[in-house]
Amino acid sequence: MKVTVVGAGAVGASCAEYIAIKDFASEVVLLDIKEGYAEGKAMDLMQTATLNGFDTKITGSTNDYSKTAGSNICVITSGIPRKPGMTREELIGINAGIVKTVATSLIEHSPNTILIVVSNPMDTMTYLAHKVTGLPKNRIIGMGGALDSARFKYRLAEALDAPLSDVDGMVIGGHSDTGMVPLTRLATRNSVPVSEFISAERLEQVKEDTKVGGATLTKLLGTSAWYAPGAAVSALVQSIACDQKKMFPCSVMLNGEYGLNDICIGAPVLLGKNGIESIVEIKLDDAEKANLQESAIGVRNVNDLLNL
Secondary structure, X not given: OEEEEEOXXXXXXXXXXXXXXXXXOOEEEEEEOOOOHHHHHHHHHHOOHHHHOOOOEEEEXXXXXXXXXXXXXXEEOOOOOOXXXXXXXXXXXXXXXXXXXXXXXXXXXXOOOEEEEOOOOHHHHHXXXXXXXXXXXXXXXXOHHHHHHHHHHHHHHHHXXXXXXXXXXXXXXXXXXXXXXXXXXXXXXXXXXXXXXXXXXXXXXXXXXXXXXXXXXXXXXXXXXXXXXXXXXXXXHHHHHOOOOEEEEEEEEEEOHHHOEEEEEEXXXXXXXXXXXXXXXXXXOHHHHHHHHHXXXXXXXXXXXXXX
């Protein structure tokens, strides 16, 4: 099992580290455009192998896509964050160019690969990957919902004063502060609805804290988070590589599911050896349906900036 991670920054390096530590891949290739950067990160990570007990080989490469040939799964983390004074159109234009180049280069060397998109704006970049590669919908996956759901469960456990292992919950919709739809109605503690333990007001606060989870960390850190995004990617990669068929909410191309068409947005899927094995359509109440439709409008507005 060969996995490529494009972008050796904090998120990409965390992806490579967590995948290697889980020891299910034979090789992880880390690729970056900065001279020597991926090679240095790979060497540093390999020097942890005897300490962390893994045998996965990690190699680094400066922009040489031939080193990624034959990858079963490829992760795209490359792109730039929004800078002061930069318009959203400028950010999307720059990142769209990067993702288009990366995706087509990966497919050229690994035509049977499964793509996992992390670059922001994630739903739009996942949609772009579909349009520029023409891959079947099961082989392109946006990471966002898995991360958002992990943050939701963290906030639920905090509110419940409960161990995280007791808590389950899911976030669907767009991967943005305004687009997320945390499904508080379906959240549970050991199969018991969390509404049995905390007030509606506290649950609403959990919902709002979840939606601004990324922004909260950016304010604290001065940059985007990397541990949880890296862990989220590694969980998706492992479910595919090991054919676990675990359920994660991911950005997926919808063609009629949830009443939506020609859009990539967060919905629960089963991940196995073929990538997306199936899209799970859960029954939403009227408010949840309305929130998802509103989220879809926001995603489409960003997609329109791609000028496809």
